[in-house]
Amino acid sequence: MTAFDVSERRIWDGRAEAYARTFARLCAHPVPRLLDAAGVGAGVRVLDVGCGSGTVTAAAAGRGAVVRAVDAEPGMVEATRRAAPGVDVQLGRLPELPYQEGEFDAAVANFVLNHVGRPAAALAELRRITRPGGRVAVTIWQVPGAAGQALVGRAAQAAGLTRPQWLATVDAEHDFPRTPQGLGALMSAAGLDxxxxxxxxxxxxVGAEDWWSGPASGVAAIGRLVNSRGPEGVAAAKREYDVLRAEFTKEDGELALPHVALLAQGSV
Known part of the structure; x- marks a missing residue:
């Protein structure tokens, strides 16, 4: 594993329930488009890689697909088993999945490439476990993102919080531009057509307090930043957040946070 992979395991350790309560609904937005891109329908053998709280798995099962799922975090495996009873969910991580070559008609990974240290190797593994003629579809967060994606980070910065030293970044030789062109080139380099x-x-x-509860609970890298200075740091960031959130607050009191992601698909 790379230093980034080790960091990711630490970030997500024990955070499955907090993720399900908070950021899971955000990440669910592209699911129908993702499954359409992979051609997931009745009878299709599909693997949901990085299944998280089980949103993609349950949606694919609802289409009548023959679904299996895998995640690197034990809590996520259990969450997906609860969300999609009867689906085979295993513990495993990219780029070494516990499946045979060409075992699936389709492979999907919703916001998973954002969390692996070797994205090209991860895509090559998705291609390996997908049969010739099958499809691979993935989503990632675009960089730079939209204004709503930066709200909590701005609050943390205004509070004087700094990124913990143990939070690694993807090594330069493994990174890629998080743009349509960059993601497309990575898919092609992995051998997808x-x-x-x-x-x-x-x-x-989303409600303002609901949105804050994810980072405050330590979910994702932004959550570890918010918690980097203990309760005092969390409180300081919350004060800044309460000021900055006014930019996105609508008449009903909810936040409308602009987000932008990328969806890529290819055939084997």
Whole structure:
């Protein structure tokens, strides 16, 4: 594993329930488009890689697909088993999945490439476990992102919080531009054909306290930043957040947070 992979395991350790309560609804937005891109329908053998709280798995099962799922975090495995009873969910991590070559008709990974230290190797593994003629579809967060994606980070910065030293970044030799062109080139380099990418932009509507509860609970890298100086740091960031959130607050009191992601698909 790279230093980034080790960091990710530490970030997500024990955070499955907090993620399900907070950021899971945000990450669910592209799921129908993701499954469409992979051609997931009745009878299709599909693997949900990095299944998280089980949103993609349950949606694929609802389409009548023959679904299996895998995640690197034991809590996420259990969450997906609860969300999609009867689905085979295993513990495993990219780029070494516990499946045979060509075992699936389709492989999907919703916001998973953001969390691996070797994205090209991860995509090559998705291609390996997908049969010839099958499809691979992935989503990632675009960089730079939209204004709503930066809200909590701005609050943390205003509070004087700094990124913990143990939070690693992807090594330069393994990184890629998080743009439509960059993601498309990575898919092609992994050996996928007929690669297509598109930008997905939407406003995530959420209560202000609900949105804050994810980072405050330590979910994701932003959560570890918010908690980097203990309760005092969390409180300081919350004060800044309460000021900055006014930019996104609508008449009903909810936040409308602009987000932008990328969806890519290719055939084996």
């Amino acid at each position: 007929d690669v297509r990418t598109e930008v997905l932009a939407w406003d995530h509507h």
